Amino acid sequence: MRDPTRSLAEPLLSLRCVTKRFGSLVALANASLDLMPGEVHCILGENGAGKSTLCNLIFGVHTPDEGAMRFHGENYRPAGPSDALTSGIAMVHQHFSLVHDMTVVDNVILGQQRGFVNTRTWAQRLDRLANDYGLALDPYAKIDDLSVGERQRVEIVKCLIRQPRLFLLDEPTAVLLPEEIAALLDVCRRVAESGCAVVLVTHKLAEIKKAADRVTVLRGGRVVARSDHPADEIDALVRAMIQGDLKSLDKSAASALGVVEAGGDQVEKSAPTPQTPRQEAVQIDGLSVIDTQGVTRLDNFTLTIGPGEIVGVAGVEGNGQSELAAALSGMAAPSRGRVFLGNIETTHLSPKDITAAGIGVVPEDRHTVGCVVEMSVAENMFLNRLKDFTSFGFLRRKELVQAARELMRRFDVRAVSAEVAFSALSGGNQQKAVLAREITLPKLLFLLAAQPTRGLDVGAVAAVYGHIRSACQSGAAVLLISSELDELIAVADRIVVLYRGRIMGTCAADPSERERIGGMMAGQAQ
C-alpha cells in the first residue's frame, strides 16, 4: 500500500492545460495532471481517448500546442526524445523499436556509447539489471528469435539501464500472457519503490485494481476523473471512462475493457441451429505452415467448425495465429494439411478463389492486408469484386459509388462521402468497412476474423460483434482469432488455444475456464 506521507512530496512532472491537435482532430484538450515519484500512476481510457498522445507529449515525440509542462519544478519543453532521455524520462511504446537482426545487448548499447564497444561489459550490466528487477533475458539472443513478451523485456531493460526518474509504459499488457502480466506489474511496483515515477497506460480495469496508486481517466482527449484510491472507486472510474455503466454495456463489449462479470450469461451467443445430421462447414486437417527460414510456425492444426458456430483461437500474438490466418486466406501456402469448405477443398486456392468460394477474411493488419489506404472507400469496398461493376473492361464508377454508399449506410461506416480516401476514416470506421466488404460476399460460408477489435473504441467494438453474430446467424461458420481472452469468452462458443503453433487444447468459452485457458496459452499442456 502506498505510503501516506508521499502525498506531501513535490510532483516530478506536472502538466497544466496541455492541448494537442493533429489537423482538425483534437487529440488532447486542456489536460492537467501531476506525476509523483515512487508511485504507479495509471492513465485509464478506452481506445482513442488520448492516452498515447499524452505519453508522446511527455516523451518529446510531439510538442503541445497549448499549455505547459514542468519537470522537477522547471519548465520542460522537449524538442525530441533525446531531450526527454537527457531529462531522465524513458518510455516503453506499444510498438517496439528494436533492430530485428541485432542482438539484445547491441540494441541496448544503441545510442548509449561512443567509440569502441565492449559488448561483454554491457552484457554483464544487463544481467545485473535483469536480476535486480526480475526480468529474465539473454543478452546475446537475436531479437528475431525472441517472443513478444521477451522483446518487451528488452524494451524495459533499455529504459531501466538509463536509470530514469520517470518511466512510461504504453499499453504494455496487450501482448502478454496472463502470467507475464502479473510479472510486469510486479516490475512496475519494484521500479516505483526505487523512487522512480511509473506511468502505466491501460484500458484494462483488472490492472488498475492490482497495481495503481493513482489513476487519471481520459475520455475524448480530456481528463474526466481522478482517483487517489482507485481500488475502491472502480465503478466511478468506469463510468467516467465510458460515460455509462458497465452493466448497461453489451456484455461482450465490456470484455473489451478487460472485466467480464463472473457468471456472465450466454444469452447473446447464438445457439447453433440444430441440424440433423450436422454438416461441418469448415474442416481444417493437419494444417502446417513453415516460414521462409524453415521454422515451423503452425504445426498440425486440426479443427472443424459447424455452420453458425463461432470458434475462438486464443493465444498470445506470435504463436502461429498470423500464419493460420494467412494460410486460410490464401496469402501463404501451407506446407502440409488440407482445408475443406463443405465439399470443396480450399487448401491451395488463390485469394481470388478463396473469396469466390465464400470465405470472408478480416485480416489482423488492416492497413497492410485489409485495404489500400490511398484509394477511396468505394474502391476499397469492392476491390475484390470489381468484376461485378465492369463491362467490356470499363468500370461503371457511378454504380460502384452508389453500391458503396448503400453498404456504408447499412454498416454505419461514417465518412464524408464514399469517394474520400480510405485513410480519412477513423480506425473504427475502417474496420467496419472491411467487415462490410467481407460479410456481404454473395454466399458467405466462412468468416475468418483476426484481431477484429484491436484499437477500436467501445462503440465500434459492439458494432463489430453485432455483425459477426449476424453473419453466424445467417449460417456462416466463424473463426475468431484474438489475443484478448475476455473477448473470446464473451463472443465465442468454444475456444482452442494456440501455443508455439500447436493446439494445446479446446474448451468451452466460459469464464470458469479462464484459468485453464490461461495455462494453455502459457504452454501448459492439458
Place this chain on the structure above:
Amino acid sequence: MTWELFAVFLGSSLRLALPLLLAGTGELVSERAGVLNMSIEGMMLTGAFAAAVGAWATGSPLLGLLICIVAVFPVALLQAVLSNTLRANQIVTGIGINILVLGATTLAYREIFGARSREQIPGLPKWSPPLLGDIPIFGEAVFQQVWLLYAGLALIAVTALVLRYTSVGIVVHAAGAEPRAVDKSGVSVSWVRYLGVIFAGFMSALAGAFLSIGDIHTFTEGMTRGAGYLAIAAVIFGKWTVGGTVLACLLFGAATALQFQLPTLGIDVPNALLIMLPYLLALLAVGGLAGRQTAPRALGEPYFRR
C-alpha cells in the same frame, strides 16, 4: 596461359576492380544506413573530373585528389538533402543527379579543353609493398600499383572494422533496419544518413580519381560508364556485407580484365561481348539471389517521426 599472363590478369583485375571496391564500400555504408544512393555514378564522375582538372591545373596529382574530395561534397550534400530532408524518391533523385553531373562535366570539359581532346594529365605515382613487390613473376605485375589502390584497400578494411566493432557500426545498422529505434534512443536518424551519403560521396570521389589520375591519366566524357551501377549491384550480390561486396567487385573487375586478356590468349571473342560481361554478371548476380530478404528493412524509405 603462362604464369606471366596470369600475373598480368591478376594485376589488371585488381586495378579494374578498385573503383568498384571503393564506390561499393561507400554505397554499402549508405545503404546500410537506409539511403539508396543511385547517384554513385554521378559522384564518381565528379571525382574523376575534378581530380583530372585539379591535377592538370595545379600540376600536382595529389592536389588534384584533394580537390576532387572537396568537389564531390556539394553533390553528396545535394543527394543527402533530397533523400533525407525533402524525402524525395531516392531513385529519381539519384538518376537526376547522374544526368546533371554527366551534362555538367561534359560541358565543363569541353569548355576547358575543347572537344575531342585527350589531354595528358599528371597522374598518381605507383608504389609497391616491400616484400610482395619482389616476388618473381607476380611481384611486379600484381603488386606494383598506384598507391591509391593500397590506400583504398586500407580504407575499406578500416570501414569493415568500424562497422563491426564500434558504436558507429551499431547506429548505422540500426538506421537502416529500424530507424525508429535510433530516433527513440536520442540519436538523429537524419544525421546518420547524411553522414552515410557523404561517406559514399567521399569513397566515390576516390574511385573516380583513381580512374582519371590513377589509371588512365586522362578524362573522357562519361568515363565511369555505368561503374556506379555495377557497385550497387555488387552490394546486393554481397548481401550488404563488406566481404560480400568486395568479392563481387573483384569478380566484376576480373570480368572487365578479361576484355584485355582473352585476345592475348588468342581467344577470339567479339569485343562487345567482353565489354558486356561485367553487366551481364551483375544482372545474374542481382537476379539470382534472395536480395529482398537481406536488404536493410528501411532502405529507400525516408524517415520522419509520426
Place this chain on the structure above:
Amino acid sequence: MIGAALNITTSLRGALRPSVTISVAAVVAAALVGLALIFAMNVPVVDAVAAFVDGTIGTPYAIAASINRSIAFALVGIGFVIANRANLVNVGGEGQIAVGGIAATAVALYGHVAGLPAGLSFLIPLVAAAIAGMLWASIAGVLKIKAGTNEVISTLLLSFIAVWLVYWCVQSPELLRKPMTSSATLPESLEIPDSTQLPLLTGDYSFPVHIGLPVTIVIAIVAAIVLSKTAFGLQLRAVGFNPIAASRAGISYSRMVLISLAAAGALGGLAGGFMLLGEQYVLKDGFSSGYGFDGLVAGLLARGSIVGVIAAALLFGFLRSGGINMEMVAGVPTALVMVIQGLIVVTLAGASFFIGRRT
C-alpha cells in the same frame, strides 16, 4: 469517339493542378540556369537562342525532326507512366529502344518482308520491334517476380547490355554490319529497303513526319483511357499502392508486374522501330543514346498524366533539336541540354516534398 474527346477535355481541365505548376516552374527555372550557363561560356546569348529557335522551328524539316523525336520520347514516357502506376520504375528505355531498333533492322533487311503488300513490309518490322522491347523488359519483370530484384537496377543493367548488343551487331559482318568492301567501311547496317520505310504523313521529304505520329496519339489515348476508366487501371493502381492488400483482394501481383513492364518495353521497342524505320533507315552504334533518359524524364515530369507525357515529350523533342543546332551554329555543347534535364528532375524530386505527391 466523342466520349473520348470529352474525356480528354476533362483531363486537361484537371491538369491545371498544383503539380502542373511545379512542373512548369521547374522547366522554367532550369531553362534560366541554362541561359546563365550560356552567358558564362562567353557565347552571346542572343546567338545561342537564335540558333536554338532556328533548330526547333526554323524550317519545316526542323519541326518535323523535332516531332519525330518527340514520338520516341512520348512512347518511352507513356511506358514509364504505365509501369509507374504499379510502382515500378522502368529506367531501361534506352535498352528497349536499342533492341527494338535491332529487331526492326534485322527484319526489314533480312526478314523477306520487302515484297509484302498492304503495308506489311513496314508493319511487320514494327511489330517485331515492339515484341523485342517487350521481351527485353520482361526479363526484368520475371526477375522481379521470381527473385524480387529491384527493377531499377535490372532495367538499367539490361540497358547497358542492349547498347553493347547494338555495337556488336553493327561491328560484325555476320550479324548486321554491311558487307565490308574495304577497311574503311563504316560499322553500320545496310540501308533498309524503301518499302520497309515508314510512309510519311505528307509524302514530302522536306517535312518528314512519319505515320508514327498518329499511331502514338492513338496509343496515348488508349493508355489514358485504360489507366483511368478500366478495372485493369484500378487494379494496377492498387498493386502500386499496396501489393499485399491488392493480392488479398484477388489481384495477381505477378500478372500486373509482368503486364506493366512488358507494356513499357513494347512501347520502348516500338519507339526504336519508329526511329529506324521512320527516320534513320540505317542501324548505327549509339543511335539510342540519350533517348531513354529523355523519355524517362518526360515520364517523371508528367507526374502520372498521359497528357503531361505528350507535353513533356514535345518539349524535349524540340529541346533536343534546338540543342543540336545550338552546338552546330553557336558552339554550345548539347551537354547543356542534359544539364537542364538533370536540373528539372532534381528540382521536381525535391519539390514533391512541398506538394505531398508521389513522384
